[in-house]
Amino acid sequence: MALRLIQVGLGGIGGHWFRTVLNSNTEVEVVAWVEIVEEALQRAIEKWPLPQERCFSSLEAALEAYEADAVLITASLAGHVPSARTALLAGKHVLMEKPFAPTIQEARELVTLAQEQQRILMISQNYRFFPRALAARQYVQEKTLGELGTVTVDFRHYANRAPVETNRHYHIWQPLLADMSIHHFDLMRYVLKQEPVSISCTSWNPAWSRFVEPPAAAATIRFDGGAVVTYRGSWVSPGQPTSWTGDWHMEFTDGELIWNDRSEIGGVTNNIFVRRLGEELAPVESPALVPTDFAGSLTAFVQAIRLGSEPGSSGRDNLKTLALMFAAIASAEQQGLPIEIASLL
Structure with a gap:
C-alpha cells in the first residue's frame, strides 16, 4: 500500500519535487497539497495541474480533510518548523527540506517532539544518494588507499x-x-565518516555580484578523525562550473581520489578517478544506485517508516550538519574566527 502524503510548499523546490519525484513515484500517494501564499497556490493548481478540492492554504485544514501517513515539507525556511510541529503533533511522519530549522534550538525541539510522538523526522540530504559519493565513502570505509588526510572541495556556479x-x-x-x-557540509560528514570539530570561514560579496548577502566563501574544517577539508564555494564565479556536489580531491596515505557527480545529466560514467602512488590516473567503477537524488531521499524515508528504523539523515543526525552550517556563518560574521562545533550543539 502506498504511503499517503501531504505536500507543504508549492514554490520552486516544491515544484521540482512534484515534477521529478512525486508525480511518478508508486511508493507514495499525494492526497493533498498546501501553500500559504495564495498566488503560488493558484499558479500550482493551474500549471501542474492539481485538483482544486485537494489544495489548501493551511496544513491543519488538509489534515482534517484527508487521511495521511506523512507530510513532506518543501516550503521556504520560515515554514519549516511550524509545519513540522503541526504534522508531528498530528501523529504524522515528516520528511523536510534543508536547512530544517532557522536555529539549533528549534531544530532540537523538533527532534525531541518526533521522539515523544514516536514518529520519524527525516531531512532530505539528497546528495547522499549520488553513486560517486557512495563510491568515495566506500574508499574511506574500506581504507582502500590507506588513511584519509587532506580534502579539497570546490563549488562554482554563475547564478x-x-x-x-x-x-x-x-x-x-x-x-x-x-x-x-549545507549540501556540501552534510556530504563531508557522509563521505568522510567523520564529524566536524571546528571551522574557520570567510565570506564575501564580489563587486559584480547581484546578491544582497555574501554568495562566496572559503573555509577550513577540522574533523575528529584527523581529516582537514579546504572548502571554496561561489554563486558568482566566472570559472568553469562544477557539478552540484562540487569537485572533490581526497588525499590518502597511498594515493588520491578525484571525483564529482553529474548523475543528473545521465549517461555519464567516469566522474571518479584514482591515482595510486607511482601509478597513472585511472577511472573507478561507481556503484549502481537506484533511485538517486531526491527520489533516493523519498525511498529511504518510506523504508524507514515501514521498518520502524531511524534513517541515515534523521533530524537527530542532521543536527550535526546544521551545527556546521551555523558555525560557518558565525565564523564568517567574525572575520574568520575559528568556531568549535560542539559549542553549538
Missing part, C-alpha cells in the same frame, strides 16, 4: 544573470552557506 528586481535568490538569507553549502 548572477537575472534582473535584481525579479530574482528571489538574490535576496535570501545566506545564499551560499545556508542555502547551498
